[in-house]
Amino acid sequence: MKNKIQMVSASFIALIFCILFVSSCASVDVVTFEREPEYIYGTGSGQTKQEANESARNDLIASALAETQATQSHLRSKPIITSEMARSFNLPKISPYTTEKKAGKVFVVLRLKRSEWKEIKDGKEAVLRSELTAEFGDSVLSSEKTSLDRLNVAVAILSRLYSEGLYSSLTTTKQGSILFSDSIIKWFKEHLSSIQPTVMLDKNFINNDSVIKITFLSADKKPIGSLPLSAKWKVPELETEEEISLTDSKGIVSLKFPNDSHLKDKYVTLVLTPAFSKKSDDTLYLKSLDTALDWEFQFRHFTDIEKFFINEIEIPGGEFTAGAVEQDKRAELDEEPRKVTVRAFSIDKFPVTNGQYRVYLEDMKISESEYPDFWDDSETGKENHPVVGVSQKEAQAYAEWLNTLFNIKKRLPTEDEWEKAARGGMEGIYPWGDESPKDNIRANFNGNNRYDGTSPVGSFKNGVNAFGLFDMAGNVWEWTSTSSGEQTGEGPTDIIVKGGSWMDGPNELRVSNRKELDPSQQYGDVGFRLVREALNE
Structure with a gap:
């Protein structure tokens, strides 16, 4: 037992010695051998001596190239050399330095003098460098070639470098430090950045059935066909699996919007990147081309775009009493009751929201510098809150955009129309009746104890009126089209706003x-909401 322990200890010490001093000792599984500094070594194993020899030859070349790369400071890992690559080096026949057979496998160590390897490598690199330099200049840099041809030749050069085993070691000049592959990739990035893909859509609105068509044209406006592309759809919380596509002969790629509930009724981003490495398992070395750049396109998905923008309540026409009701003891002089008649119309169920207004701004390509200032505030920048910081003219511009989009006729309400809708057919002080909003369940006002700014539209269900309208009291004042009849200074005539807001007390x-x-x-x-006259009026 003592002798066995000594033998195990000796083996363990030898193993540690080999690990710490790899310059003098190496191993292949259970095979150990001495290294001499003037040689490069390769190790391999296989079921037969031929398999082991081939494996050792490939490893020898990989080790030699790894040393070359380290010398040239490329900081690349040890390359993987296939048998096809190894044959391209035309190594002389090398007799095994050591051969052992254990556990049914053959273990072989090959070695080659460094001077001999240098002669082989230098000769191979000189020939390949000369051929590829000429090909790069004649084809890739030629303005007479189409963009697709130039891209294909660049890919072919990278493929040649890879198949020859010199992808990570061949430099552009003999004494240089710039890899030929890196110079090709640099050209690739610059060339691809000159491509300006164009989305073939009038608007960035898409639905479940949308097929997105994007055209890829070169700098000289010629289509780039057979361009491999990877497509991914993204929202903040999700990224879809990539879809690989090719542009057609007209440079067009067609992409169907994915059937994924996480992407619906949101802003979605389509990301396209080159996909040269995805053509086959043998082209993974082209992955560096795929990261050259990407193109991003943003769309707004709607399951039902009309429903997103148009949610109206019909208001009957006829005569009613506008102004203060008899039981309202806090009315001002300018609230004197008066009989008015309005025609039937429809009015938005909620005030226009930030989300709706944002779609308008982006579709009209309005500069972000002109976006509502109050969107910088976290309380009023939420998608389902009423938009604020919009002048009356801007509200009217939104209405005109909506009319063009749906071929309808919407506008700001008059003061009388607004009051008719707000009363809900009743004679109450507030839209819901005479009860004060101080119970904090009917409206968003200063002191409601729920919000310190605007609230999402429809938050106060107890404040809905008999017509089914929300937020007719509180949350935000709403523009009307009615002039006060008085002009202050040289500016425009003041306009009436109605409803009170989150900044006001219950009386307002x-x-x-x-x-x-x-x-x-x-x-x-x-903020504002819009009306539309009845079709039969």
Whole structure:
């Protein structure tokens, strides 16, 4: 037992010695051998001596190339050399340095003098460098070639470098440090960056059945066909699996919107990248081309775009009493009751939201510098909150855009139309009746104890009126098209706003209450909703 322990200890010490001093000792599984500095070594194993020899030859070349790369400071890992690559080096016949057979396998060590390897490598590199330099200049850099031809030749050069085993070691000049493959990749990036893909859509709106067509043209406006592309769809919380496609002869790639519930009714980003490495398992070395650059396209998906923008309540026409109701003891002089008649119309169920207004801004390509200032505030920048910081003119521009989009006729309500809708056919102080909103369940006002700014539209279900309208009191004041009849200074005539806001007390939320504002200004507590006249009127 003592002798066995000594033998195990000796073997363990020898193994540690080999690990720490690899310059003098190496192993192939259970085979150990001495290294001499003037030689390069390769180790291999196989079921037969031929297999082991081939494996050792491949490893020898890989080790030699790894040393070359380290000398040239390319900081690349030891390359993988296939038998096909190894044959391209035309190594002389090498007799095994050591051969052992254990556990049914053959273990072989080959070695080659460094001077002999240098002669082989230098000769091979000189020939390949000369051929590829000429090919790069004659084809890749030629303005007479099409963009696709130039891309294909560049890929072919990289393929040649890889198949010859010199992808990570051949430099552009004999004494240089720039890899030939790196120079090709640099050209690739510069060339691809000159390509300006174009989405063949009038608007960036898409639905479940949308097929996105994108055209890839070269700098000289010629189509780039057979361009391999990887497509991924992204939202903040998800990225789809990639889809590999090719552009057709017209340079067009067609991509179907994926059937994924996580992508629906959101802003989605389509990311396209080159996919040269995905052509086959043998082209993974082209992965560096795929990271050359990417193209991103943003779309807004709607399951039902009309439903997203158009959610209206029909309001009957006829005569009603506008202004203060009899039981309202806090009415001002300008709220005197008056009989008015309005035609039937429809009005938005909720105020226009940030989400709706953002789609308009982006579709019209309005500069972000002109976006509502109050979107910088976390409380009013949420998609389902009412948009604020919009002048009356900007509200009217939104209505005109919506009319063009759906071929309809929407506009801001008059003060009388707004009051008719707000009352819900009742004679109450507030849209829901005479109850004060101080119970904090009917409206968003200053002191409601729920919000310190705007609230998502429809948050106060107890404040809905008999017509089914939300937020007719509180949350935000709403622009009307009615002039106050008075002009202050040289500016435009003031416009009436209605409804009160999150900045006001309960008294300002009364239906008959009104305020006069400069229509050219933007306010942090003023939004809007739109009306549409009845079709039969």
